[in-house]
Amino acid sequence: xTVIATVGLPxxxxxxxxxxxxxxxxxxxTMGDVIRAECRDRDLDPATHHGQVAxxxxxxxxxxxxxxRSLPLIEDALEDSDVVLVDGVRxxxxxxxxxxxxxxxxxxxxxxxxxxxxxxxxxxxxxxKGSDEGGESLEERDERELxxxxxxxxxxxxxxxxxxxxxxxxxxxxxTLLTEGVAAYRSQYSQ
Numbered sequence: 001x002t003v004i005a006t007v008g009l010p011x012x013x014x015x016x017x018x019x020x021x022x023x024x025x026x027x028x029x030t031m032g033d034v035i036r037a038e039c040r041d042r043d044l045d046p047a048t049h050h051g052q053v054a055x056x057x058x059x060x061x062x063x064x065x066x067x068x069r070s071l072p073l074i075e076d077a078l079e080d081s082d083v084v085l086v087d088g089v090r091x092x093x094x095x096x097x098x099x100x101x102x103x104x105x106x107x108x109x110x111x112x113x114x115x116x117x118x119x120x121x122x123x124x125x126x127x128x129k130g131s132d133e134g135g136e137s138l139e140e141r142d143e144r145e146l147x148x149x150x151x152x153x154x155x156x157x158x159x160x161x162x163x164x165x166x167x168x169x170x171x172x173x174x175x176t177l178l179t180e181g182v183a184a185y186r187s188q189y190s191q
Contacts, residue, residue: 003102005086007153008111010141011118013163020174021085027077031088034069067097091149107182110157
């Protein structure tokens with residue numbers, strides 16, 4: 001059993017990593033889905049209130065709240081698969097939660113790209129509404145994510161992937177990581 005989690009700022013490539021996992025029939029647990037479900041439970045639009053609800057969950061239930069709510073989903077996925085990808089770790093506290101739950105079978109992957117590259121990607125997807133359109137700008141999203149402790153999580157990553165090469169190169173690296181493991185990834189793409 002292996003639990004591989006991704007951490008990275010918006011637009012870094014976490015969603016694309018999840019797409020590769022899905023193509024390989026590796027179950028994906030998206031931590032943001034926990035927040036979107038909570039938005040719906042609170043009769044709020046996830047597109048507009050995602051950040052506020054994420055912050056509220058952490059304030060109401062502690063900084064590990066979203067990781068704790070994700071654990072049963074991960075454990076269920078592990079019943080049918082040897083590898084599970086967890087999309088979207090946001091803090092060192094969440095890393096602690098997963099390390100405790102999965103002992104030596106947990107690996108954290110930091111997916112990284114510069115601000116301008118991420119901004120272009122988000123603009124192409126049409127997902128950064130900006131604060132003047134009722135949403136958060138990328139700068140605001142980055143600030144919120146880093147406020148949750150994402151910088152600490154990125155620093156603790158077992159593997160870092162610079163996602164500035166071609167999409168095919170990035171996808172190949174994710175495939176190696178998911179099918180061959182962290183050690184094989186390191187030997188092939190020595191950091």
